Amino acid sequence: MADVMEKFFEPKSVCVIGASSTPGKPGNVVVKNMRDAGYKGDVYLVNPRGGEIEGYKVYKSIDELPDNIDQAVVTLPASLAPETVRALGAKGTKAIVLAASGFSEVDHVGEALQDELIAAIRESGARVLGPNTTGHVSVPSSYTSSFFPLGDIPRGSVSYITQTGNFCGISLRHIMSAENYGIARSCGLGNKADLDECDLLEYYGYDDQTKSIFMYLESIKNPKRFLRVARRVSQKKPVFLLKGGASDAGAAAAVAHTGSLAADGRVVDGAIEQAGVTRLRKYSHLFQVAKALDTQSLPRGNRVSFLSPSGAFTVCLTDICRSLNLEVPDLEDKTCERLQEFAPPFIRMRNPVDIFGSVGLVGYEKAYGDALDAVLADRNIDAVVVIMMLTTETGIPKMDFIVDLSKKYPSKPVYVTFMGEHQHNVAAKEYLEPKGIPCYMLVEEPFEVLSLLASCRKNMPVR
Amino acid sequence: MATRVERILKGARAKGQKTLSEYESKLVLAAYGVPISREVLVSTQSEAKAAAKKVKYPVVLKGCSADEAHKTEKGLIAVNLGSQAALVEAFKTISKRAGKNYDGAFLVQEMVSGSREIMIGMHRDASFGPAVMFGLGGIFTEILEDVTFRVAPLRKKDARDMLRSIRGHKILGAVRGMPAADLDILCHALMAVGQVALDHPEIEEIDINPLIIRGSKAVAVDALIVLSDSEADGTSS
Numbered sequence: 001m002a003d004v005m006e007k008f009f010e011p012k013s014v015c016v017i018g019a020s021s022t023p024g025k026p027g028n029v030v031v032k033n034m035r036d037a038g039y040k041g042d043v044y045l046v047n048p049r050g051g052e053i054e055g056y057k058v059y060k061s062i063d064e065l066p067d068n069i070d071q072a073v074v075t076l077p078a079s080l081a082p083e084t085v086r087a088l089g090a091k092g093t094k095a096i097v098l099a100a101s102g103f104s105e106v107d108h109v110g111e112a113l114q115d116e117l118i119a120a121i122r123e124s125g126a127r128v129l130g131p132n133t134t135g136h137v138s139v140p141s142s143y144t145s146s147f148f149p150l151g152d153i154p155r156g157s158v159s160y161i162t163q164t165g166n167f168c169g170i171s172l173r174h175i176m177s178a179e180n181y182g183i184a185r186s187c188g189l190g191n192k193a194d195l196d197e198c199d200l201l202e203y204y205g206y207d208d209q210t211k212s213i214f215m216y217l218e219s220i221k222n223p224k225r226f227l228r229v230a231r232r233v234s235q236k237k238p239v240f241l242l243k244g245g246a247s248d249a250g251a252a253a254a255v256a257h258t259g260s261l262a263a264d265g266r267v268v269d270g271a272i273e274q275a276g277v278t279r280l281r282k283y284s285h286l287f288q289v290a291k292a293l294d295t296q297s298l299p300r301g302n303r304v305s306f307l308s309p310s311g312a313f314t315v316c317l318t319d320i321c322r323s324l325n326l327e328v329p330d331l332e333d334k335t336c337e338r339l340q341e342f343a344p345p346f347i348r349m350r351n352p353v354d355i356f357g358s359v360g361l362v363g364y365e366k367a368y369g370d371a372l373d374a375v376l377a378d379r380n381i382d383a384v385v386v387i388m389m390l391t392t393e394t395g396i397p398k399m400d401f402i403v404d405l406s407k408k409y410p411s412k413p414v415y416v417t418f419m420g421e422h423q424h425n426v427a428a429k430e431y432l433e434p435k436g437i438p439c440y441m442l443v444e445e446p447f448e449v450l451s452l453l454a455s456c457r458k459n460m461p462v463r
Numbered sequence: 464m465a466t467r468v469e470r471i472l473k474g475a476r477a478k479g480q481k482t483l484s485e486y487e488s489k490l491v492l493a494a495y496g497v498p499i500s501r502e503v504l505v506s507t508q509s510e511a512k513a514a515a516k517k518v519k520y521p522v523v524l525k526g527c528s529a530d531e532a533h534k535t536e537k538g539l540i541a542v543n544l545g546s547q548a549a550l551v552e553a554f555k556t557i558s559k560r561a562g563k564n565y566d567g568a569f570l571v572q573e574m575v576s577g578s579r580e581i582m583i584g585m586h587r588d589a590s591f592g593p594a595v596m597f598g599l600g601g602i603f604t605e606i607l608e609d610v611t612f613r614v615a616p617l618r619k620k621d622a623r624d625m626l627r628s629i630r631g632h633k634i635l636g637a638v639r640g641m642p643a644a645d646l647d648i649l650c651h652a653l654m655a656v657g658q659v660a661l662d663h664p665e666i667e668e669i670d671i672n673p674l675i676i677r678g679s680k681a682v683a684v685d686a687l688i689v690l691s692d693s694e695a696d697g698t699s700s
Contacts (some may be wrong), residue, residue: 077562083661110633121584192472220590223588223590223591224591224592224614227591228616253668255481255482255668255671255687256584256668256669256670256687256689257582257584257604257605257670258584258585258586258596258669258670259586259668259670259689260661261584261586261596261598261604261608261610262586262588262594262596262612265588266611266612267586267588267591267594267614268590268591269611269612270594270611270613270614270625271591271594271612271613271614272611272626273613274613274614274621274624
């Protein structure tokens, strides 16, 4: 199994069956995508018309291809899928991506076709991703099978398993354009005729390019195996799941109460909990939490400090922390004393840190910098959120001190959020994020992220 | 243990029962170490009197048959019977309510007092297989639906997590002058219910409701085991 997953994610050679010279057609976009991603392996194209596409030679049939090509991406119509899989299997290809839709997701005819396809997969000896998938992405190999235009995808340590093409399509484009973190692998599962979330989760579990795993699933194909695999993987790496769609209702005509209470997805909820998987409830958390883990570590616990330029934030964000199961603990005495040294005497420095007075006294960089250093050094604190106040009139500080201090305390995550002028906030995010400091445009977001990371940490063995 | 449980299940099936009686249900659970109330199954008034002496007053008298899953609704329960006179009176009333054709027995049970009622259940999920439930019991089960599930087999950690995951988890703590509930007993009971389901695929559902926390220790006061329609049904892949 490990070998075949490597053929999906680290292929040395690939063939595109149904390659096209027409711009915008999947069979054409796939080829361009591979080129744009910088894929270095051998690319073989197949189209009965032959000739040349995007500078590659085109073979007229699968039979003409060399044997044992690692992976095939098939962009032919659904009806041709079974015979294509058989033909590729006969040529020794072990990993096949089937893009076509028109199977069980559509109607009875499609269901019958999918059954035929499943039989063909078994005979072929190959493993299949899809059908009805946008494909997958493997950044360390500069490879993608997606037919959604992607370009050069930034490399990182986050990997996705999704029952949607979004994470090899529009959501990936969002990540690439609005965020500054990178990904390792991403896979759209499609109809899961063969490979399912368990296969991918298992692979990501031992894949050393993957440090955290994010899933979006609408169904779990093999629930018992999922429980087993997820339990194992979530001990080693943070695993998050957004479960879409109402789960199957419980037995309606149950004699006992337990049966009627087993509705509303309660059994799935329990199983996910048991698997050590951290539940996400918002789609945007698939980026927000991922971003936090790509460059910063998982916090050791739920004890938070934050630097605030506003008294209102110290109050209401403390309330929000409480509702999110985050602690805003007292700081050590020596931390308070240090904070007090550069604060006006009428402000009592404590957690959360009201930094406004200190900024007036000693300037932006020194006030924020020394305070950040002090709270990061505090043994009562697991993570720090810096709330920046950025306006033209108050001045825009140099922000490298945040980057430097974050490096000084690698086990304690530092996130930045803002209040002030939008243009400066955006510029600060664009400056800080590529340097490894996750930034959040709304003040609640970093706390939501920390709350999810703290519950994830609880699932993992103490290290 | 297994053979005794097998015998109960086989006997029930032979008689065409869809459920086990309360008495049989509790025997099965007790065989797996779930603490149950002290009780004696009787058929006559004089047997009931003798049983009450053994169990010690105050007692509870219940109609007990495989057909009476919801005894409260039918008025087949009399609680807190402090004397023989009260017991005799209750025996007459319950016999009358049960009707002339009632062929069930009666259960004389110790009166378990405690103001905290919780519930343990088991449901066979179509995907995950047997799932164990924990939640608030008694009348609050249906009103608050404050329950949580885990898939069997349960590890100790899963059981512990269940006790913490309901909204009303503080009910198990030291509240209002009551001692904290013994969590080990509850964990063991949760794990045991999962094991019953794994060992006996012909059991479709289990309700233990309520378990009353007497002092710090939970005791199963009522229980219902539902059998699957056919033996093959219960086994899921």
